[in-house]
Amino acid sequence: MRLDKFLKVSRLIKRRTLAKEVADQGRILINGLAAKASSNVKIGDELTIRFGQKIVTVKIEDLQETTKKEYADKLYSIVKEEKAEA
Template identity: 40%
Template sequence: MRADLYLKYVNLVARRVLSKSFIESGNVLINDKIAKPSSQIKDGDTLTIYMGNTTLIIEASIKQEGKKILVGGTVIDKLERGIYQC
């Protein structure tokens, strides 16, 4: 499945056009490699997604049952960047 479609189907972006520009900005890595909107995501791939001060690490889940394709993902880690006072 294309990376831009995957981000849309798991509701990380509202539209495919936004997904495309988000990926082209270098905010998505697939298995630690910079993604393109047309990059293929397979079941079990690890996605690193930079969203502002938050970094999401997701394991992709893509299953085909007949004509249906089930798309999802499991958040492995969520990292927040910020300024912390001691």
């Protein structure tokens, strides 16, 4: 599954176009490597996403084409959250 689609389906980022912009700015890593919006993700991958002053690392637990809001958080587990240094 494409990275931008996973971020939208899992609701880590609300819109796919926003997910694409964030990825193209180099603010997302897959298993420690810089990722583009078109990068493929698979179960077990670790995503590190920089949201402004916060860095969130999540592990992909499941991949779905679509999901309901109440099940979206089952697609990933949060490994760690930390404050970004300026």
